[in-house]
Amino acid sequence: MTSRRSLRTTVAAYIFLAPAILGLLFLTVLPIFGVAGISLTHWSGLEAPSWAGFDNFKTIFTSDMFFGPSVKATLFFAFGSVVFGTVYAFAVAMLLDQKVPARGLFRSIFFLPYIVPSIGTAVVWGWMYESNFGVFNYFLNLIGMDKVKWLGDDLTATPALVVMTIWGVGNFIVIFLAGLQGVPRTYLEAVEIDGGNAWHKFRHVTLPLMSPVIFFNVLMSVIANLQVFVPAYSITRGGPDNTTLYMVYLMFRESFQRNNFGLVAAYSLVFFTAVGALTALLFGFSKSWTFFEGE
Amino acid sequence: MKVRKGLLISLLSLAVCAGFVSAQKTEITYMCWYNTTQSEAQSVQAIIDTFNNSQDKIHVTMIAVPRDGYETKVNTMAAGNQLPDCTQLSEAMAIQMAAAGVLAVVSDMYPKNAAPLKSLTFTYNGKAVGYSSGDEVLLLYYNKKLFDAAHLPYPPASADKAWTWNQFVEAAKKLTKDKNGKTPNDPGFDAKNIVTYGADFNRLWWMWPIVMYSNGGGLMSPDGKQLLIDKPESVEAMQKLADLYLKDQVSPSFADRSAMPSLDLTLLSNKVAMATSGQWEMGVSLNNSLKDGLDYGVGVLPKMKVAVTYNTGAPYGVFKSTKNKEAAMTFIRWYADEKNQWPQITGGILMPVMAKWYASEAAMREWADHPPRPPFAQYKTAVIDYAMHNAIQVPWYYFNGYQGFDDILSSGIESVWNGKMTAKAYIDSIMPQLQKYFDEHKAQ
Numbered sequence: 001m002t003s004r005r006s007l008r009t010t011v012a013a014y015i016f017l018a019p020a021i022l023g024l025l026f027l028t029v030l031p032i033f034g035v036a037g038i039s040l041t042h043w044s045g046l047e048a049p050s051w052a053g054f055d056n057f058k059t060i061f062t063s064d065m066f067f068g069p070s071v072k073a074t075l076f077f078a079f080g081s082v083v084f085g086t087v088y089a090f091a092v093a094m095l096l097d098q099k100v101p102a103r104g105l106f107r108s109i110f111f112l113p114y115i116v117p118s119i120g121t122a123v124v125w126g127w128m129y130e131s132n133f134g135v136f137n138y139f140l141n142l143i144g145m146d147k148v149k150w151l152g153d154d155l156t157a158t159p160a161l162v163v164m165t166i167w168g169v170g171n172f173i174v175i176f177l178a179g180l181q182g183v184p185r186t187y188l189e190a191v192e193i194d195g196g197n198a199w200h201k202f203r204h205v206t207l208p209l210m211s212p213v214i215f216f217n218v219l220m221s222v223i224a225n226l227q228v229f230v231p232a233y234s235i236t237r238g239g240p241d242n243t244t245l246y247m248v249y250l251m252f253r254e255s256f257q258r259n260n261f262g263l264v265a266a267y268s269l270v271f272f273t274a275v276g277a278l279t280a281l282l283f284g285f286s287k288s289w290t291f292f293e294g295e
Numbered sequence: 296m297k298v299r300k301g302l303l304i305s306l307l308s309l310a311v312c313a314g315f316v317s318a319q320k321t322e323i324t325y326m327c328w329y330n331t332t333q334s335e336a337q338s339v340q341a342i343i344d345t346f347n348n349s350q351d352k353i354h355v356t357m358i359a360v361p362r363d364g365y366e367t368k369v370n371t372m373a374a375g376n377q378l379p380d381c382t383q384l385s386e387a388m389a390i391q392m393a394a395a396g397v398l399a400v401v402s403d404m405y406p407k408n409a410a411p412l413k414s415l416t417f418t419y420n421g422k423a424v425g426y427s428s429g430d431e432v433l434l435l436y437y438n439k440k441l442f443d444a445a446h447l448p449y450p451p452a453s454a455d456k457a458w459t460w461n462q463f464v465e466a467a468k469k470l471t472k473d474k475n476g477k478t479p480n481d482p483g484f485d486a487k488n489i490v491t492y493g494a495d496f497n498r499l500w501w502m503w504p505i506v507m508y509s510n511g512g513g514l515m516s517p518d519g520k521q522l523l524i525d526k527p528e529s530v531e532a533m534q535k536l537a538d539l540y541l542k543d544q545v546s547p548s549f550a551d552r553s554a555m556p557s558l559d560l561t562l563l564s565n566k567v568a569m570a571t572s573g574q575w576e577m578g579v580s581l582n583n584s585l586k587d588g589l590d591y592g593v594g595v596l597p598k599m600k601v602a603v604t605y606n607t608g609a610p611y612g613v614f615k616s617t618k619n620k621e622a623a624m625t626f627i628r629w630y631a632d633e634k635n636q637w638p639q640i641t642g643g644i645l646m647p648v649m650a651k652w653y654a655s656e657a658a659m660r661e662w663a664d665h666p667p668r669p670p671f672a673q674y675k676t677a678v679i680d681y682a683m684h685n686a687i688q689v690p691w692y693y694f695n696g697y698q699g700f701d702d703i704l705s706s707g708i709e710s711v712w713n714g715k716m717t718a719k720a721y722i723d724s725i726m727p728q729l730q731k732y733f734d735e736h737k738a739q
Contacts, residue, residue, distance in 0.1 A: 045370045046395035065703060065728050132554045146487070152550025240550070241707045256367040258699050259391060 032272075039265035046259060056266035067267065069242040070250045073158065077246060078225040080162035085225075086218055089169045090210075093176030107177070114170030118230040125164040126151065126235040151236055154243045161231045161244060172217045179213030180206070211290040219282055226275055247271055320354040321622040324379035325630075326369075328362040342636075346629055353622045373397060380617040381627050384425060384610050386417075386501075386691040387698040392612065393419035394695040399613040400424060404624045411631075411648040417610050417692050420738075427608025428631055429645030431573045432682045433497075433505060434604070435594040436558065436581070441491065441568040442592075445469050450569065450594035452677035454602040454685045460535060463597035467493030467545035470568035479544040486544045493545035495552055495561075495570040496536055498712060500705050501689055501697075502571070502605065506532040508687060510599035514700075519693045519738040524704075525726055532599055533711065533718035541714045549712040559584035562591055571596060573607075574678060578643030582667030593669050593677045595685070606686035608648070633662070643667045646682065653683060696736040703728045 039056055043049035060067050096107050113121070128135045129150035137147040150160045187205045196204070207214075232238055232249035239245075247267070255264040325343065329335035336359035343355050358379055360368045366388060372378050384392070392398045402423040405411065415427035435450050442449055447466055451457055458466070470493035471478055473485040497503060507513045512529030515522055523529055539546035547555070547567070559580040561567045581591055596604050611631060613623045633640055633647045640647060640662045652658050659679060664671040691697040703725055710716040716724075 044391075044395050046373045046392060046397045063728070063731065065706060065725075069706075130554050131550055149548075149550040152548075152553065240709045256370050258696075258702070259370060259395070260699075 035265045035268055037265075038261055039269050041262045043261040044259040045255075045261050049262065052262055056263045057270070059263060060266055060270060064263075066242065066245060066250055066254075070245045070247050073243055073245050074226060074228065074247045077158050077162060077165075077228055077244075078222060080159065081165045081225040081228075082218060082221045084162065085166045085169045085172065085221055086214070088166050089172035089217065090176050090214070093173050093180055096173070096177055097180045107174075110173050111170035113168040116168070118168075119234055121164065121168060122230050122234040125167075129160055152240055154241050157236060157240055157243050161228075161236070164231065165225065165228070169221075172221065175217055176210070176213060179210050183209045208291040215282075215286045215290045219279065222278065222282065223275065226278075320352060321619050322354050322356065323381065323617070323619050323622050323626060324356050324358055325623075325626065326358040326360060326379040326382040328360050328365045328383060330362050333359060342630065345635070346626065353619075353626055355626055376616065378614040378616050380619055381611060381613045381623040383428070384612045386607055386609055386689065389417045389425045389610050389612060390419055390691065390693065390695045390697070393417070393424040397615055398424045399615045399617065399620055401426070401613055401624060401627075404613075404628055409649065409651070412650055412653075414606050414686060414688060415608055415648050419693075419695075425610030425612045426631065427610050427648055429608045429636070429639070430606060430648055430682060431575055431608050431646065432604050432606045432678065432686050433502060433571055433573055433596060434678060434681070435569060435571050435596050436562065436576065437569040437592050437594065438562045438565065438567075439590045439592050441470055441565060449592050450597075452592070452594050452673045454595050454676075454681050457595045457602040458597040460597050460599045463494065464539070464543050464545065467539070467569065468543060469493070471545045484544070489544075489547075491565050492547050492567045493569065494539060495546055495567045496539060497571045498536070498549055498552065500701050501607075501691070502573075503533075503536060505596065505603065505605050506536050506599065509596070509601055509603050510535075511601060514690055514704075515694065515733070515737075517687065517693070519690065522730060522733050524729065525722055528600075530719045530722055533722070535599070537711050537714070537718060540712065549709055557583075559589055559591075563587060563589045574646055574682075575644050577667050577669075578639070578645075582643060585667060591669070593673060595677055595681050602685050604681055604686050605689050606682055607689045607691075608645075637662075641665045646678075653679060693738065694736065695738075696732070700729070700732055700736070703732055 038049065040052060040054070041049035042052045042055070092110055096103065096110065100106070131137055131147055131149045131152055134150070136150065140147060148156060150156050183206055187209070188201050191201045191205055227248050228246045229248040229252065232244050232246045233252065236244040238249060238253070251264045251267050251271075254260045254267070327336065327339055336357065339359065340357055343357050347354055365385065369378070369382070369388070369392075378397070389398070398419075400422045404423075404426070410416075411426040412430065415430055416423050417425040417427075437450055439449065447469060450463075450466070468479045470491065471489060472491040474488040474490050475483075475485065477484045479486075496506070504514050507524070507529040510528045510532035512526040512532060513523040514529075515524070540548055546552070555561050555566060557580040558570060558572055558576045559582075561570065562581075563584045577593075581589065595602060611627045613620060613627065617623050629635060631648065633649065633652060636645065639645045643665075647653070647662060652662060656675075659675065660671060663674055663679065668674050669677075689697075690700075694700065706725065707716070707721065711718050711721045
């Protein structure tokens with residue numbers, strides 16, 4: 001009787017899990033095998049694929065002239081967006097945690113950029129960065145400074161896009177805010193009683209207790225920013241001089257616009273491995289600095 | 296009686312079936328793009344409606360796709376075996392699709408004595424796979440008022456009188472003004488605060504290499520079999536083009552130029568005195584500012600050694616997968632006919648593709664002697680004769696994978712335009728990649 005009930009329970013569980021499992025299987029696992037297969041071919045998408053063995057992988061690591069610059073550009077962008085984005089989101093969350101008038105309004109204002117469609121954001125920021133008529137150069141001119149070719153110069157293109165990305169971190173702000181509000185007041189009061197100041201509260205209570213949230217946000221930010229696409233597609237098209245030729249944009253261009261699906265499948269496998277390794281590294285390192293209450 | 300009745304019913308049924316079959320039109324699909332808004336496709340739909348209503352054998356359904364995602368859409372449809380019967384193609388796509396075996400040969404689309412100009416034919420393995428929908432050539436546009444104010448003669452409007460590069464640069468220097476009214480020839484010229492640039496020779500990726508051909512070099516030979524880009528003449532031409540900004544100080548930087556508005560506004564606002572661009576500018580941009588007082592002229596490009604310009608024009612193609620090739624070609628032949636595109640031709644956007652429109656002065660006047668084009672005398676020598684006698688094809692007419700070729704060519708090209716690298720150093724640095732790509736894709 002009991003075993004029949006537990007069998008029914010097990011079957012019911014699998015039935016409810018089936019959509020998720022099937023989705024994962026057909027939309028994630030099988031396509032990865034498909035991509036692995038395509039990576040071993042030369043395929044233009046217009047005719048049948050031909051066997052290439054490991055040629056595409058050899059090309060990536062020897063003669064491909066875009067892979068190296070693309071990896072460099074992507075890492076540079078991701079590093080800037082993750083580090084500065086995390087610091088910015090944390091700082092804003094700390095400010096929004098204070099008891100200030102119209103706190104709710106400020107929280108909404110800082111969250112709004114996150115829900116603006118990314119293409120719209122990119123187009124408008126592109127106009128603002130425009131060197132002849134953009135608003136940033138207008139203000140620089142007003143204070144007597146020279147115009148800057150924000151998106152036309154190798155050195156400023158990616159930092160300009162990083163600033164645009166940081167503007168949109170409303171989701172991380174909200175998550176940090178939730179984490180901050182979960183920090184028990186008793187610990188903060190204990191620091192006060194022991195004669196500590198705001199810095200001691202931050203360093204010895206807030207930061208350690210927030211470390212899991214910081215880790216989560218950093219992890220999400222790394223994964224999202226390594227997959228940057230919209231700014232490259234809608235504003236810079238990989239320029240100037242490939243400094244914004246981010247990986248996912250390169251994959252899109254080489255596959256759908258240059259008909260090189262085999263090579264792009266190889267790119268994506270290499271990229272997938274690299275991001276997986278980076279994620280594993282992050283998890284590994286996190287043990288040394290994240291503190292989970294109850295440990 | 297029963298037999299007669301049965302025979303009558305059979306005959307009637309047969310007649311109905313035959314009528315039904317003959318009334319059924321051949322259904323074909325035609326894919327095209329719109330540049331900005333879907334409403335642009337309505338003008339195409341109107342032309343297609345005219346075709347559909349003018350005969351009862353073929354019915355065309357339009358598939359309109361945003362220009363930006365066009366290649367992606369075509370590739371996706373190809374992968375899913377869902378290609379339309381016929382299509383508008385970008386120039387860079389045509390030979391690549393032919394090489395992949397996706398485009399049908401269309402050399403039988405026209406009778407031999409009534410075919411489009413040979414210069415407008417996309418060929419693969421010696422066979423025609425597409426004809427340009429219109430003829431376009433690169434020209435030199437200029438602001439007449441700035442020339443009058445500087446007491447300079449207008450740029451020449453015929454190839455036999457084309458300016459040399461030095462003459463072009465000298466004129467540009469006299470027209471370039473900083474905020475204090477000084478030219479690059481004057482001491483104290485402030486290159487950081489130029490108000491009017493004397494010249495902008497378009498550095499758009501597929502346009503600028505014409506200077507290499509003008510200097511006796513080029514990107515590749517016209518048969519697409521030999522790379523010419525590393526010849527000294529080609530390198531010298533590229534450096535001279537970069538020097539318009541770097542040394543001569545008559546051109547905007549590449550980034551500043553990219554940020555400038557359309558040609559009509561650039562000329563009208565005196566930002567630039569001379570600029571090179573395609574014939575289409577007359578219908579697409581320059582006509583918009585005529586009412587605001589734009590007084591422009593058109594001339595031939597300056598030459599280095601040879602007076603030469605590019606011709607181009609996006610082709611129509613028929614996909615091999617079509618089950619109705621004859622119907623698709625019939626439609627394309629009708630659609631491409633100048634009389635069905637007349638507003639675009641008389642409106643200055645396109646030039647005709649069929650030789651008959653260039654065969655006599657009367658024929659030429661019929662489509663060219665209209666605003667927004669400049670006076671016919673100037674247009675005939677600067678544009679028509681130039682296109683007929685001095686134009687060469689952009690390599691995408693015959694080279695498979697021109698876009699990929701340019702990915703390598705343009706990958707770091709801004710360092711040449713900005714002076715960070717010389718043209719020689721840059722071309723030397725990309726030659727191994729370029730040669731490898733060229734050898735993999737060139738005509739066999």
